[in-house]
Amino acid sequence: MTNSARPGAASRRAFLKGGLAAGAALAAGSAAAGEQVITEVQDWNRYSGEGVDARPYGTPSQFEAHVMRKNVPWLTSDVVSSINFTPLHELDGIITPSGLCFERHHAGIAEIDSKDHRLMINGMVEKPLVFTMADLKRFPRENKVYFLECAANSGMEWRGAQLNGCQFTHGMLHCVMYTGVRLKTLLDEAGVKPEGKWLLAEGADASSMTRSIPLDKALDDCMVAFGMNGEALRPEQGYPLRLVVPGFEGNMWIKWLRRLEIGDQPWQQREETSKYTDLLPSGKARRFTFAMDVKSVITNPSPQAPITHGRGPLVVTGLAWSGNGTISRVDVSIDGGRNWNTARIDGPSLPKALHRFYYEFDWDGSELFLQSRAIDSDGIVQPTKDDLRAARGSNSIYHNNGIQTWHVNKHGVIENVEIS
Amino acid sequence: MGFASAQDAALGEAVFAKCKACHAVGPDATNKVGPHLNGVVGRPAGSAEGYKYSTAMATKGAEGLVWDEATLAPYLANPKGIVKGTKMAFAGLKKPDEVSNLIAYLATFAQDGGKTSADAGAAAPAEQKAEAPPQAPADGQTPIQPAPAAARGDGLKLGLGRLATEDEISAWDIDVRPDGKGLPVGRGTVATGMGIYDENCASCHGDFGEAVDRWPVLAGGQGTLQADRPQKTIGSFWPYLSTVYDYVRRAMPFGNARSLSNDDIYALTAYILYLNDVVDDEEFELSNENLATIRLPNEANFIEDDRASEPHNKPGVEPCMKDCRPGKAEITMHAAVLDVTPENSENDDAPAAGIE
Numbered sequence: 001m002t003n004s005a006r007p008g009a010a011s012r013r014a015f016l017k018g019g020l021a022a023g024a025a026l027a028a029g030s031a032a033a034g035e036q037v038i039t040e041v042q043d044w045n046r047y048s049g050e051g052v053d054a055r056p057y058g059t060p061s062q063f064e065a066h067v068m069r070k071n072v073p074w075l076t077s078d079v080v081s082s083i084n085f086t087p088l089h090e091l092d093g094i095i096t097p098s099g100l101c102f103e104r105h106h107a108g109i110a111e112i113d114s115k116d117h118r119l120m121i122n123g124m125v126e127k128p129l130v131f132t133m134a135d136l137k138r139f140p141r142e143n144k145v146y147f148l149e150c151a152a153n154s155g156m157e158w159r160g161a162q163l164n165g166c167q168f169t170h171g172m173l174h175c176v177m178y179t180g181v182r183l184k185t186l187l188d189e190a191g192v193k194p195e196g197k198w199l200l201a202e203g204a205d206a207s208s209m210t211r212s213i214p215l216d217k218a219l220d221d222c223m224v225a226f227g228m229n230g231e232a233l234r235p236e237q238g239y240p241l242r243l244v245v246p247g248f249e250g251n252m253w254i255k256w257l258r259r260l261e262i263g264d265q266p267w268q269q270r271e272e273t274s275k276y277t278d279l280l281p282s283g284k285a286r287r288f289t290f291a292m293d294v295k296s297v298i299t300n301p302s303p304q305a306p307i308t309h310g311r312g313p314l315v316v317t318g319l320a321w322s323g324n325g326t327i328s329r330v331d332v333s334i335d336g337g338r339n340w341n342t343a344r345i346d347g348p349s350l351p352k353a354l355h356r357f358y359y360e361f362d363w364d365g366s367e368l369f370l371q372s373r374a375i376d377s378d379g380i381v382q383p384t385k386d387d388l389r390a391a392r393g394s395n396s397i398y399h400n401n402g403i404q405t406w407h408v409n410k411h412g413v414i415e416n417v418e419i420s
Numbered sequence: 421m422g423f424a425s426a427q428d429a430a431l432g433e434a435v436f437a438k439c440k441a442c443h444a445v446g447p448d449a450t451n452k453v454g455p456h457l458n459g460v461v462g463r464p465a466g467s468a469e470g471y472k473y474s475t476a477m478a479t480k481g482a483e484g485l486v487w488d489e490a491t492l493a494p495y496l497a498n499p500k501g502i503v504k505g506t507k508m509a510f511a512g513l514k515k516p517d518e519v520s521n522l523i524a525y526l527a528t529f530a531q532d533g534g535k536t537s538a539d540a541g542a543a544a545p546a547e548q549k550a551e552a553p554p555q556a557p558a559d560g561q562t563p564i565q566p567a568p569a570a571a572r573g574d575g576l577k578l579g580l581g582r583l584a585t586e587d588e589i590s591a592w593d594i595d596v597r598p599d600g601k602g603l604p605v606g607r608g609t610v611a612t613g614m615g616i617y618d619e620n621c622a623s624c625h626g627d628f629g630e631a632v633d634r635w636p637v638l639a640g641g642q643g644t645l646q647a648d649r650p651q652k653t654i655g656s657f658w659p660y661l662s663t664v665y666d667y668v669r670r671a672m673p674f675g676n677a678r679s680l681s682n683d684d685i686y687a688l689t690a691y692i693l694y695l696n697d698v699v700d701d702e703e704f705e706l707s708n709e710n711l712a713t714i715r716l717p718n719e720a721n722f723i724e725d726d727r728a729s730e731p732h733n734k735p736g737v738e739p740c741m742k743d744c745r746p747g748k749a750e751i752t753m754h755a756a757v758l759d760v761t762p763e764n765s766e767n768d769d770a771p772a773a774g775i776e
Contacts, residue, residue: 284721337744
């Protein structure tokens, strides 16, 4: 990726023979003064560094300190009930580091000692039960990688291009490996009565967050997770226990999970009536729009990660995901959707998890309109934002899975735009 | 009481979470719902610059009340009892340790939000707590049936956990459904609700539910659902009244949830109906008997998820690869023009619908 690594042996030979033609990128190979980082012994090359006691829990390099979650203050009234965004443009692969997973709380981060945490199952069950965390760790476990996307991700973009960076347009998204117990295992333990049709999940935080979940989904692939990325959940992600509802909107993945109730109807909680209902131009609103649709975004280059290396080899990369299953294909366009090329998916392709794609080409330094378009295992193609607006108007807030356009100018500066 | 230690201040920081919805401390602190609390220990009551106090608090200040350990402790334990008529909608801290730790924490902030000398040594590592012993089954948590030898989940019960008791279930199971299931016995009138609302809710949601700053609007907006900027409130949008009762009981007032009685919530719900013109009689009484019979105006306008019927969601359509759109792409809208992206913006105005 770096310039000094770029000239291969062949081009260096060409340079020595021809003596000219070499552009600025090749100057480092000349007989002129070499780079000081190479010609002079550096401090880190001379003095010993910190010992093994210095960082009992390691954190990223000090030179990566800019890689962090960010809040958009005007979006919400108060940081205690607010949101911050995953810096997607700084990440690669499909796993989001735990400390960078976006946060959305409704009453701040509850700090609960796992010894004081309980999970109750009640309602239409044979036996209402209470579990300690120690009890939960005696059930058979599973490990699964899933994406979590807030239904309001890209919600600001319904009215046209608003925020300049994929962190802000698409960063209510993360993907980690969860460790926990299949929800079905716990419900079987309590014995769901035949009348049971819905499950209410409730959090222990000061918003007592609640959502109604269809029992079919609860018995299918939901999990009660205590681990993420190999360690305990982070407090921001619901330590010590959260619900995992693969492929469904993030608000349903109740954090600080303390109670599961079985009933025969949905409860019509605030988060499934006032919020997370999608208003249409007719004045009607859709409710229980649970599944997250097929979606993708180019994370690099993007407004916060412009092209700084000039023309020549360019790596375009991004993420694709679908609440229906896996991603079967991602296409990339560099001319605003006039022509498309199929990108390369690299890394694991797991159902309801992020997929990483790459599209490499030689940039000639001309203006680009970068877009990506995902197709999922159900054969659904990611729509354009105009397709979505034609069907839903622009007051839906939630479930905006439209194709994103980044405009690249000839200097490599990038902007979030809408195009003809 | 003597000098508070850094340890107390550290514990006090956690207690301050209860105040954060309304108060800020530190170098960037500004007045929020309540005044900033930098240098509050030693500060005359009602004196934060640029903050509009209640007459009650302003009067206390004029009478010479100065906040220190001795005056803050009773105030934080019972704000309304000590300053009658204060608009601080906070029930009070019940535990004396919390109060003293919190005061120790507040004392670490100077007027300018910097650290005071009271904080000296705060950087010293807190004493390590002894490791908790490995979790053994605690008292009263004996398995209700022995675990089968080689159980592997999937229908096989492991006999883990214990039966929930009735008082435990009633403590946590407070959800209410549209058909009234889950409503506790109780009642309250519009007139009573108005008093409770003014004291506990108006500081954020406004005197008439119109909202202060960017806190949520609770009333109005009727007839705007098809407008360019719909205003979704309880009167204009919410389908069920049970949701108001359920939500206010579990989550409000913000920062002091679960502090009101069941009757208070009936009265507040009645008052919210009144603010939304669903009832117009101040003597109207809401109770567990009639709540489920009251309909909100927008109930019929909710439909099930029919996204699958949208043309773009048809499966198996092979997308176009070449010459898919005519002409060169032209920019029709720039995000940069709106200049609302965090790093490069001084503009604090929301340009469009925020997230909810």
